[in-house]
Amino acid sequence: DAGVIQSPRHEVTEMGQEVTLRCKPISGHDYLFWYRQTMMRGLELLIYFNNNVPIDDSGMPEDRFSAKMPNASFSTLKIQPSEPRDSAVYFCASSISRRHEQYFGPGTRLTVT
Amino acid sequence: AQSVTQLGSHVSVSEGALVLLRCNYSSSVPPYLFWYVQYPNQGLQLLLKYTTGATLVKGINGFEAEFKKSETSFHLTKPSAHMSDAAEYFCAETSYDKVIFGPGTSLSVIP
Numbered sequence: 402d403a404g405v406i407q408s409p410r411h412e413v414t415e416m417g418q419e420v421t422l423r424c425k426p427i428s429g430h431d432y433l434f435w436y437r438q439t440m441m442r443g444l445e446l447l448i449y450f451n452n453n454v455p456i457d458d459s460g461m462p463e464d465r466f467s468a469k470m471p472n473a474s475f476s477t478l479k480i481q482p483s484e485p486r487d488s489a490v491y492f493c494a495s496s497i498s499r500r501h502e503q504y505f506g507p508g509t510r511l512t513v514t
Numbered sequence: 515a516q517s518v519t520q521l522g523s524h525v526s527v528s529e530g531a532l533v534l535l536r537c538n539y540s541s542s543v544p545p546y547l548f549w550y551v552q553y554p555n556q557g558l559q560l561l562l563k564y565t566t567g568a569t570l571v572k573g574i575n576g577f578e579a580e581f582k583k584s585e586t587s588f589h590l591t592k593p594s595a596h597m598s599d600a601a602e603y604f605c606a607e608t609s610y611d612k613v614i615f616g617p618g619t620s621l622s623v624i625p
Binding site for chain 1: 550608609615
């Protein structure tokens with residue numbers, strides 16, 4: 402298996418622009434998680450899905466952030482409009498269940514100038 | 515509120531010395547516990563896990579951890595540190611309705 406795939410690996414954008422991050426989970430995994438990692442705040446769970454349905458989005462920082470999972474093999478995290486404080490590494494992870502180990506993608510490093 | 519604590523945000527050891535990274539969890543229900551490692555510019559990858567059964571679990575790269583319910587701990591050890599062990603280590607707990615990661619411990623290995 403190719404593992405969790407994320408694209409792009411790096412994204413540089415200007416404040417106010419829309420940013421879309423993409424994730425392809427491991428086939429057969431029913432859970433998909435989006436995390437944000439910064440030096441200041443560490444690793445934060447933003448949202449997770451079960452069978453394509455959002456279960457807990459309490460970690461989404463504000464309405465500028467939205468996530469979708471239109472099918473079992475694809476999810477997006479969108480930021481609109483982006484702000485410099487959104488600069489971080491965003492990880493996608495998948496798992497066979499909420500309790501089992503998660504498999505992380507390589508991350509997308511977002512820089513908002 | 516449930517939490518996972520990792521004592522020491524930075525730990526330094528000499529090459530060949532014992533590695534001990536501490537983790538305490540707070541769940542009152544039987545937890546699943548994990549240690550993940552993150553190398554620079556990479557995602558997290560699983561080192562080892564405890565679900566049920568034997569309380570001493572072995573993982574990759576010579577690491578092991580022991581689940582101690584009485585101490586609510588799941589400390590990570592390795593008898594002899596190698597330069598390649600320098601990385602960020604995260605302890606995590608899952609219960610029936612939560613997934614919680616600790617803040618991480620950065621391990622430095624001194625030659």
